[in-house]
Amino acid sequence: xxEVLVLVEHLDGGVRKVTYELLTLARRLGEPSxxxxxxxxxxxLAGLAEHGAATVYVAEDAELGKHxxxxxxxxxxxxxxxxxxxxxxxxxxxxxKEVAARLAxxxxxxxITDAVDVAADGTATQSVFGGATIxxxxxxxxxxxxxxxxxxxxxxxxxxxxxxxxxxxxxxAAATAATTTEQVxxxxxxxxxxxEAAVVVSGGRGVGGAEGFGVxxxxxxxxxxxxxxxxxxxxxxxxxxxxxxxxxxxxVTPQLYIANGISGAxxxxxxxxxxxxxxxxxxxxxxxxxxxxxxxxxxxxFDVVPQLTEEIGxxxx
Amino acid sequence: MGARGVEQPSGSDNQTTGATGPAARPNRxxxxxxxxIVVCIKQVPDSWAEKSLxxxxxxxxxxxxxxVMNEIDEYAVEEALRLKEANGGExxxxxxxxxxxxxxxxxxxxxxxxxxxxxVDDALHGSDAVATSLAIAKAVEGRDADIVMFGSESTDARxxxxxxxxxxxxxxxxxxxxxxxxxxxGTVRINRVTEYGYDVVEGTLPAVVSVVxxxxxxxxxxxxxxxxxxxKKVETVDLAALGLSPDQVGLSAAWSVVEEAAARPxxxxxxxxxxxxxxxxxxxDFLSAQKFI
Numbered sequence: 001x002x003e004v005l006v007l008v009e010h011l012d013g014g015v016r017k018v019t020y021e022l023l024t025l026a027r028r029l030g031e032p033s034x035x036x037x038x039x040x041x042x043x044x045l046a047g048l049a050e051h052g053a054a055t056v057y058v059a060e061d062a063e064l065g066k067h068x069x070x071x072x073x074x075x076x077x078x079x080x081x082x083x084x085x086x087x088x089x090x091x092x093x094x095x096x097k098e099v100a101a102r103l104a105x106x107x108x109x110x111x112i113t114d115a116v117d118v119a120a121d122g123t124a125t126q127s128v129f130g131g132a133t134i135x136x137x138x139x140x141x142x143x144x145x146x147x148x149x150x151x152x153x154x155x156x157x158x159x160x161x162x163x164x165x166x167x168x169x170x171x172x173a174a175a176t177a178a179t180t181t182e183q184v185x186x187x188x189x190x191x192x193x194x195x196e197a198a199v200v201v202s203g204g205r206g207v208g209g210a211e212g213f214g215v216x217x218x219x220x221x222x223x224x225x226x227x228x229x230x231x232x233x234x235x236x237x238x239x240x241x242x243x244x245x246x247x248x249x250x251x252v253t254p255q256l257y258i259a260n261g262i263s264g265a266x267x268x269x270x271x272x273x274x275x276x277x278x279x280x281x282x283x284x285x286x287x288x289x290x291x292x293x294x295x296x297x298x299x300x301x302f303d304v305v306p307q308l309t310e311e312i313g314x315x316x317x
Numbered sequence: 318m319g320a321r322g323v324e325q326p327s328g329s330d331n332q333t334t335g336a337t338g339p340a341a342r343p344n345r346x347x348x349x350x351x352x353x354i355v356v357c358i359k360q361v362p363d364s365w366a367e368k369s370l371x372x373x374x375x376x377x378x379x380x381x382x383x384x385v386m387n388e389i390d391e392y393a394v395e396e397a398l399r400l401k402e403a404n405g406g407e408x409x410x411x412x413x414x415x416x417x418x419x420x421x422x423x424x425x426x427x428x429x430x431x432x433x434x435x436x437v438d439d440a441l442h443g444s445d446a447v448a449t450s451l452a453i454a455k456a457v458e459g460r461d462a463d464i465v466m467f468g469s470e471s472t473d474a475r476x477x478x479x480x481x482x483x484x485x486x487x488x489x490x491x492x493x494x495x496x497x498x499x500x501x502x503g504t505v506r507i508n509r510v511t512e513y514g515y516d517v518v519e520g521t522l523p524a525v526v527s528v529v530x531x532x533x534x535x536x537x538x539x540x541x542x543x544x545x546x547x548x549k550k551v552e553t554v555d556l557a558a559l560g561l562s563p564d565q566v567g568l569s570a571a572w573s574v575v576e577e578a579a580a581r582p583x584x585x586x587x588x589x590x591x592x593x594x595x596x597x598x599x600x601x602d603f604l605s606a607q608k609f610i
Contacts, residue, residue, distance in 0.1 A: 011512075011513065068491065068493075068509060068516065068518055069481060069491055069493075070484075070485070070491060073485070093512065094469075094477065094494055094510070094511075094512075095511075097476065097477050097478055097481075098477070098478065098480075098481035098491070098493060100478070101446070101450075101476075101478035101479075101481040101482045101485070102481050102482065102484075102485040104446075104447055104478075104482070104572075105447060105450065105482050105485045105486060106485065108572075109572065110445070110447065110571070110572030110573035111445075111446065111447065111478065111572070111573065112573055113476045113477075113478060114475070114476075123576065127581070128370075128578075129367075129368045129369070131581055132367070132368075132369075132580065132581055133369065133370060133578055133579065133580055133581065134578070134579050134580075134581050135370075135375070135575055135577070135578045136575070136576045136577045136578075137573050137574060137575045137576060138573060138574055138576055139572060139573040140571075140572060140573060140574055141572035141573075142572060144573075172488075173488075174484075174485075174488040174489065174490070177489070177490035177520050177521060177524075178490035178491055178492050178518055178519070178520035178524070179518065179519050179520065180509075180516045180517070180518050181506075181517045181518070181519050182516065182517040183511075183513075183514070183516050183517075184508075184514045184515050184516070184517070185513045185514045186513065186514035186515075193512065195512075199609070223609070223610070241530075241531050247472055248388060248389070248472060248530055255609075256604075256607075256609050258600075266367055273581075277607060277609075278587075279600055279603065279604070280589075281596070281600070285589075285591075290587075290589055291584070292584060292587075293587040293589060294584075294587040294588070294603075295587055295588050295589075295599075295600060295603040296587060296588070296589040296590070297589075297590055297591070297592050297596035297597075297599060297600060298589065298590070298591045298592060299591065299592025299596045300592065303592060303594075303596065303597070304592055304596035304597045304600070305597065306597070307595075307596065307597025307598060308596075308597035308598075308600045308601055309597075310597070311597055311598055311601035312601060312604070312610050315601060315605065315610050316610060
């Protein structure tokens with residue numbers, strides 16, 4: 001059975017859940033091999049094995065981590081040449097997509113980004129134009145290089161050997177021509193990452209001002225949710241721009257999305273339309289966001305949301 | 318031209334997380350007054366409009382919506398103009414796209430760019446990202462650009478891959494997803510937006526730089542700027558001029574194919590209730606039934 005290379009997403013050795021999602025998908029295509037770049041691989045091996053990695057290629061050389069994107073692409077290029085994998089799966093993060101992009105050029109391969117599903121024959125499903133259109137695509141040239149969105153598939157454990165194989169690569173001059181000189185980690189509070197969160201609670205124009213986001217945050221915290229905002233709210237300066245959900249902001253695919261005071265312009269729907277369950281609170285019964293609602297309440301969010309928060313608190317005891 | 322199915326719309330976690338403050342060290346005078354910045358811009362359907370794929374070949378149906386400059390590219394043009402204003406030099410905008418893309422080039426010229434290059438050829442229709450990057454790299458090559466500037470993603474395809482591909486093809490340092498850019502002599506330094514904050518990344522010129530939304534406040538073209546733009550030169554470049562053949566680009570040369578595209582089935586109508594003083598409880602009941610609480 002052909003290998004399927006999965007690039008491990010980790011932050012300082014902590015393997016991110018999307019990696020296990022990639023391994024789950026990879027098993028449909030062949031035998032998963034994880035590719036771990038950076039220090040701290042020992043702590044990651046057990047989790048990777050547990051989720052189906054027969055082999056874990058480890059490149060711990062610190063030089064690879066000093067330069068963004070290109071070193072990972074060059075390491076994967078050499079593994080593709082050596083192992084002739086059935087496919088390469090990478091997480092659809094900013095860096096992941098750029099690694100995939102350079103890998104596609106280097107290996108003369110087609111690339112599909114932001115897949116939400118991958119079938120055994122390599123057909124990738126994408127949800128485009130903010131989820132309005134479902135597209136099925138296939139790479140026809142080279143090694144299929146597919147980036148997959150977070151939360152696309154339920155993680156399944158499937159214990160495998162997880163044998164560590166150390167690998168290295170001679171980097172090109174171009175790969176080392178950009179250097180990371182400093183990493184700045186900004187405090188993001190106790191809430192989960194917006195794009196990874198299982199539950200997202202968002203506010204829009206109806207929130208009326210920065211102080212109004214207090215009720216949105218309180219609801220989010222009662223559900224261990226991330227907070228999002230519509231473009232109207234971020235453009236008005238009510239909530240920081242990095243929390244914008246929409247066409248020009250983040251795309252989220254949570255299990256539950258609660259939209260409060262958001263009308264549902266295409267700009268916003270494009271970022272949340274693929275949420276599994278949508279709850280809407282809006283004063284305007286004609287708001288287009290209700291078309292997406294599994295459950296909606298026509299009413300003032302400042303009445304409905306605090307009541308909901310309190311009720312969740314009671315029920316969670 | 319790109320917006321065929323293969324140049325895929327994208328996603329989640331890539332994009333902009335807002336300006337994160339200035340790059341680590343301040344700008345210093347660049348010694349050369351001849352710094353040249355080529356800004357690659359794309360015409361896209363208005364991001365407030367509903368978009369669809371053409372039933373015949375699954376490429377973006379451009380006829381059905383208003384075309385505008387990709388919003389994030391406006392930030393790239395603005396950043397290039399600011400670097401020029403601080404350091405001297407020249408800003409050239411380059412766009413690959415059908416004939417109407419000249420509108421987008423004119424807009425950038427009216428913002429203050431000095432000259433335009435329009436890569437236009439019927440054979441480019443339906444090019445995937447890999448082919449698009451090839452054509453752009455060829456069009457940039459030989460122009461002596463110190464910085465090849467991009468917006469970090471287009472609002473139609475949303476792949477965010479072309480800048481990295483162009484850097485790969487040109488063998489230039491890649492400094493992408495910048496929320497701040499500073500040029501210091503022969504060095505460019507950016508704040509690269511990450512999921513946890515930002516990385517300071519440094520490279521030597523020439524380099525490929527992409528900027529995120531909100532890095533700056535793009536200027537509106539002034540009346541004077543609009544008038545001046547009419548006199549600025551826009552060079553038209555076709556495939557032959559790029560040294561490419563039709564079989565290297567376009568729909569037929571794409572390395573991935575769209576097998577089917579269909580509208581998402583309409584969602585089953587949900588339950589909508591009016592708040593009679595117990596709306597919050599009603600939602601809590603729904604969430605309990607769905608096992609969210």
